[in-house]
Each structure stands twice: as C-alpha cells, then as structure tokens.
Amino acid sequence: MRRLAFVGLLLTLSACLQPTRTRSDPPGTEFDCCEGDILLLLDSSGSITTYEFSRLLHFLTDLLRPFLLGRGQVRVGMVLVGTEPRVEFSFDAYNSQNAVQEALLTTQQLRGDTNTEAALLLAQRLLRRPPGHDYPPRVLLWLTDGVKPGNVEGPMAALRQEGVSVLAVSTGHANYQVLHGAVTPPTEAHLYFIDIDDISIITEDLRQAIIELIRAERLQVRDVTTHSALLQWRPVLVGLGHYELRYGSDTEERRLTLQAERSWTELSNLQPDTRYTAWLTPHTPLQHGNTLTTSFTTLTEVLSPVSVTVSESGVDRVRVSWAPLQPSRVVRYLVEFGPIPRGDVRAVTLTGRESSTLLTRLQPHTQYLITVTAVHSSGQQRAMSVRACTQEVLPGLVDLQLTPVGSDSVKVDWRGHSEAAGLRGYWVRWETGEHSSLSPSSSRYLPAQSLSTVLTHLSPATRVCVSPVYRTARGEGLCCTAHTLTAAAAPWG
Numbered sequence: 001m002r003r004l005a006f007v008g009l010l011l012t013l014s015a016c017l018q019p020t021r022t023r024s025d026p027p028g029t030e031f032d033c034c035e036g037d038i039l040l041l042l043d044s045s046g047s048i049t050t051y052e053f054s055r056l057l058h059f060l061t062d063l064l065r066p067f068l069l070g071r072g073q074v075r076v077g078m079v080l081v082g083t084e085p086r087v088e089f090s091f092d093a094y095n096s097q098n099a100v101q102e103a104l105l106t107t108q109q110l111r112g113d114t115n116t117e118a119a120l121l122l123a124q125r126l127l128r129r130p131p132g133h134d135y136p137p138r139v140l141l142w143l144t145d146g147v148k149p150g151n152v153e154g155p156m157a158a159l160r161q162e163g164v165s166v167l168a169v170s171t172g173h174a175n176y177q178v179l180h181g182a183v184t185p186p187t188e189a190h191l192y193f194i195d196i197d198d199i200s201i202i203t204e205d206l207r208q209a210i211i212e213l214i215r216a217e218r219l220q221v222r223d224v225t226t227h228s229a230l231l232q233w234r235p236v237l238v239g240l241g242h243y244e245l246r247y248g249s250d251t252e253e254r255r256l257t258l259q260a261e262r263s264w265t266e267l268s269n270l271q272p273d274t275r276y277t278a279w280l281t282p283h284t285p286l287q288h289g290n291t292l293t294t295s296f297t298t299l300t301e302v303l304s305p306v307s308v309t310v311s312e313s314g315v316d317r318v319r320v321s322w323a324p325l326q327p328s329r330v331v332r333y334l335v336e337f338g339p340i341p342r343g344d345v346r347a348v349t350l351t352g353r354e355s356s357t358l359l360t361r362l363q364p365h366t367q368y369l370i371t372v373t374a375v376h377s378s379g380q381q382r383a384m385s386v387r388a389c390t391q392e393v394l395p396g397l398v399d400l401q402l403t404p405v406g407s408d409s410v411k412v413d414w415r416g417h418s419e420a421a422g423l424r425g426y427w428v429r430w431e432t433g434e435h436s437s438l439s440p441s442s443s444r445y446l447p448a449q450s451l452s453t454v455l456t457h458l459s460p461a462t463r464v465c466v467s468p469v470y471r472t473a474r475g476e477g478l479c480c481t482a483h484t485l486t487a488a489a490a491p492w493g
Contacts, residue, residue: 008018034067036137036214037075037091042107044080045114047147052171053109056143059199061101064473070095074214074228077126078103081144082110085119090126113405114148120155127164134290137214138164142182146174156182165213169206171196219280219292226272226301232264233280233292241284249274270299303382304330304374310388315364318388321356322372334373335359339366340387365421367391395420396476400466409456414466416451422471423448430455430482431463445469458482 040060044053050124067074075091088107094100129135140159156166167190174193183190189209191455192202223230231245243258249266258265270276275297282289305322312319320335330352337359338345348357352374362368366389373383395417403411412428451471454466460483467477 004436023105029333034074034211034214035072035216036213037127037474038064038140038210039091039126039139040076041116041119041123041140041142042078042080042088043114043116043144044082044107044110045147046111047114047145047172048109048216050109052145055196055199057104057107059203060143061104062200062203064100064104065097066207067097069097069100074217076100078107079119079122080107080110081114081116081119083112083115084110085115085122086110087122087126097253112146114150116144116152116363117150120152121157122292124155124159124162127159128162138218139210139213140163140164140166141210142166142168144168144170144174145172146170146179147245149174149175149178152178153181160184165457166190167206167209168192169194169202170200171199217292219278219294221278221294221296224296226299227270228266228268229276229296229298230264231278231280231294232265241282244281244283245278246281247276247278249276251337257463270298272298274298301346303376303380304380305333305372305384308370308372308386310370310386312358313388313391315391315393317358317360318360318362318368318370318390319356319358320370320372320386320388322374323355325353325355326374326376327353329376329378330374330387331377332375335370336373337368337370339363340369362390366390372473392422392472393420393471394470394473394475395468397466397468397478400464400478400480402464402480402482403414404483405454408458409454410458410462410464411452411454412464412466413452414478416468416475420468420475423468424471425469426450427467427469427474427477428453429465429467430458455482 007205017074032197038379042056042060048056064076069076077091080086080088080090088104094103098363117271123140127138127140129138160166165184166182169192170179171194176193179191180187189205189212190441191427192206194202216232220232220408221229222232231247241260243260243262245256245258245265246253248254248258249271257266267276267278275295277293277295279293281291303322304324304326306324308320308322310318311322320337322333332352333350335348335350335357336345337347343363348359350357359368368388368390369385370388371383373381375381397414397416400416401413403413414426417428425445425447427443427445429441431441444453455462462482463479464482465477465479468475
C-alpha cells in the first residue's frame with residue numbers, strides 16, 4: 001500500500017509538471033524535418049525488475065518509431081546502466097527503423113549496481129564533438145527508477161555545457177532535486193515522473209519535446225504555383241532582431257526584411273516555369289545567424305482560355321463560354337465570330353471578369369467559327385476556336401381544314417410553307433374520344449408534295465393534328481376536332 005500511495009503522488013506531481021501539449025505541425029511533416037543524435041541512457045541495474053525493463057524497451061520503440069533514421073536525419077545510440085555499464089549500440093550502428101526496433105526489443109538486462117556515473121562517462125565519449133564546427137543537436141534521454149543514481153550532477157552539467165540537451169523519465173522513488181538539477185530547462189517539458197504501468201501516456205509529450213530540440217533549421221518551400229510560393233522555417237529569433245530574405249532567379253533578385261516572430265512568408269509575382277533560390281539570414285543585435293537556403297521551380301503557366309464551349313443554341317443565337325476565369329491576369333476578352341465558309345466577321349469585346357456572352361442576330365441553320373482571344377496583362381495573347389451551328393428555321397403549318405365525307409370519314413386538307421428549306425413531309429396524327437372502343441390514337445407520314453388525306457373509321461369526336469416535318473425536327477402543327485356528317489353541314493377548320 002505504501003508503494004501505491006507513492007505512485008499516486010508521483011502521478012499527481014507528473015500532472016502538475018506536464019502541461020497539455022498540442023501539435024502545430026501537420027501530420028506526416030514533423031518527423032522528416034528532424035536531424036540530430038538521441039542517446040538513450042537506460043537503467044539496466046538490479047533495482048529494475050524484468051517486467052519494468054521490458055516495459056521500458058517497448059516504450060522506447062513506440063517513442064522512436066515515427067522518426068526517419070540515418071545520417072542527415074535522426075541517429076540513435078544506447079548506453080546500459082549496470083555494475084559495468086556498456087554501449088549497447090552506437091549512433092551509426094543502425095540506419096533503419098526495423099533495425100533499431102529489433103535491437104531495442106532484443107536488449108538483455110545487465111542487472112547489478114546502478115553505476116550511473118560510469119555510464120555517463122561512456123555517454124560523454126559518444127556525445128563529444130570536436131570544437132569549431134556546426135553539428136546537429138544532441139539529446140541525452142535518461143530513463144531510471146531513481147534508486148541510488150550516484151553523483152550525477154557533475155557529469156550532467158558537463159554534458160549540458162557541451163550543448164547536449166538532457167531529458168529524464170523516472171519510474172520509481174526518485175530524488176526530485178537530483179533529476180531537476182540534471183535536466184535542461186524547461187523542466188516542465190524535459191522531466192517526467194510516471195508509474196511504469198502508465199508510461200505510455202507520456203509518449204506524445206516526450207516525443208514532441210525531443211522534436212523541438214532536434215527539429216532541423218531548414219528553409220522549406222510549399223504550395224508552389226505559377227506565380228507564387230510559400231516559404232516556412234523554424235523560428236530562431238526570440239523577440240529581438242529580424243530576418244533578411246533574399247530570393248531571385250538568374251535575371252533578378254529581391255530582398256525582404258521580416259520581423260523576428262515570423263516563421264513563413266509568401267513570395268508573389270514570380271515568373272512561371274522559372275527556377276528560384278531563396279536565402280534566409282537571421283540577424284540579432286549581436287550577430288548574424290546561419291543562412292538557410294532552398295531552391296524551387298515555379299509551375300508552367302496555364303493561360304486562359306483552356307476550354308471554349310457553346311450552349312443555348314437557337315435559330316439566330318448561341319451562347320459561348322470559356323474557362324478558366326483569370327481576372328487578375330486577363331485585361332479583356334475578344335470574341336470574333338463569322339459564318340463558314342465565308343461571310344462577315346463580327347467581334348465583341350468583354351472585360352477580364354466575364355466568362356460568357358450571347359451572340360445574337362445570327363443566320364439560321366448556319367455553321368459559325370467562334371474564336372475567343374484572351375489579352376493578358378503581360379501582353380501575351382491566347383486564342384481558342386470552336387464551331388457552333390444555329391438551329392434550322394421550322395415554319396409551322398399555315399392552315400388546316402376537316403371536311404366530312406361519310407358517317408365516319410373526313411378529308412383533311414392543309415397548307416404549309418412549301419418554299420421552306422428542309423421540308424421532308426407531314427405527320428398526321430388523330431386521337432379518338434375517351435369512350436371509343438377503337439384504338440386511342442393513330443398516325444401516318446406523308447411526303448412533302450401531299451397536302452391532303454382521307455381518314456376513315458373515326459369516332460364522332462376525333463382530334464386530328466398535322467405537323468410539318470423538316471430535316472432536323474418537326475415544325476409547329478395545327479389541330480382540329482372532327483364531327484359526324486349529320487352534326488355539321490359545312491367544313492370545319
């Protein structure tokens with residue numbers, strides 16, 4: 001019960017020390033931007049039970065799994081703490097996740113005393129770098145149950161003095177003051193107290209803390225278009241100073257001064273299909289930081305119009321539309337149209353914000369060539385043509401007469417536009433009354449020279465309709481109702 005009460009205390013302290021973290025980077029982009037060395041200092045002494053040691057190894061596999069490993073990315077090494085500490089594997093031993101995962105899960109516990117001081121000497125040798133050069137960041141992650149760590153203050157201070165960031169995870173009865181003095185500030189992000197059974201709950205926070213330490217200072221380019229690009233970088237200035245940004249192509253160079261709190265900027269008014277190089281230099285009142293650089297090529301420009309379509313075709317009109325709409329680049333559109341193969345060419349001028357127009361006063365049943373030309377602000381012009389046909393004129397029937405010629409027969413006479421082009425014939429259709437036992441409707445087609453026909457076997461109230469038929473469609477017809485011979489003494493119309 002004493003141990004359970006103390007574990008509860010440790011969890012409460014952990015909750016006070018660890019504020020909730022949220023990720024600001026989009027998924028899939030935070031781990032491949034990291035570069036640095038992570039050295040695991042793992043307590044493998046006899047005070048760690050076999051169960052606890054296994055839990056620690058599985059915790060480390062989860063913690064490291066998202067990182068890209070190898071030179072230029074993240075390198076991982078491990079030192080085991082025991083009576084005689086040893087280097088389990090060095091930074092260049094494994095360059096893939098599969099290899100590191102297997103190495104961690106097959107690690108054998110040393111047991112014996114907790115000789116952390118000797119283990120730190122091994123860690124110092126692995127983490128030491130010759131002076132006078134820039135190296136990727138280095139992180140020491142110490143995992144311990146806190147039992148008799150020994151005199152670690154001096155070696156830990158030496159590591160921090162050499163630029164190594166120290167983080168610690170305690171799973172037992174640790175001396176808070178010892179661990180607090182060992183880690184690199186801020187303590188709330190770099191020191192964790194947790195019960196071994198709950199250790200997985202700190203995975204995300206601890207991983208994020210490591211990412212913040214080893215995130216590479218790289219100038220990244222995103223969202224490249226024909227005329228713009230977005231530059232992003234990790235902030236390196238805190239309140240004071242500014243960034244100097246230079247970017248250009250082979251023919252021009254531009255400069256910008258950006259405030260210290262900026263971590264991105266959009267480059268605009270770029271030339272399409274052009275290679276650009278950007279240089280970002282942080283400046284403080286005391287010194288200039290490392291210059292970051294990147295190169296990119298803008299996309300090939302797609303000039304409007306890319307597509308031209310026609311719709312709303314009528315006898316004397318047609319609508320023409322185009323895309324894409326580019327009002328920021330197009331000054332005006334010129335729409336020219338004329339009949340094929342010959343005829344007068346007319347033109348309409350529209351603003352760069354319009355994407356269609358209705359062409360009127362066209363000739364019926366005529367094919368037109370329509371050309372849309374975009375005049376761009378750069379002086380370039382792009383044209384695209386399309387063919388469109390107006391509809392055929394379909395004159396309706398002029399007159400329709402029904403004359404009874406028997407008790408159930410009528411003569412149908414009509415008059416159409418005989419001079420109309422494209423006339424193919426006439427369609428005659430008749431419908432009987434609702435209560436007739438005969439077929440409800442019948443029809444027949446007659447050639448263009450036929451202007452009458454006789455319908456027989458009709459019911460007393462048959463509806464007769466005649467429509468002219470042209471090459472492409474029917475024209476407007478006329479309809480009359482037939483009556484019996486006894487009911488009418490004269491023709492009906």
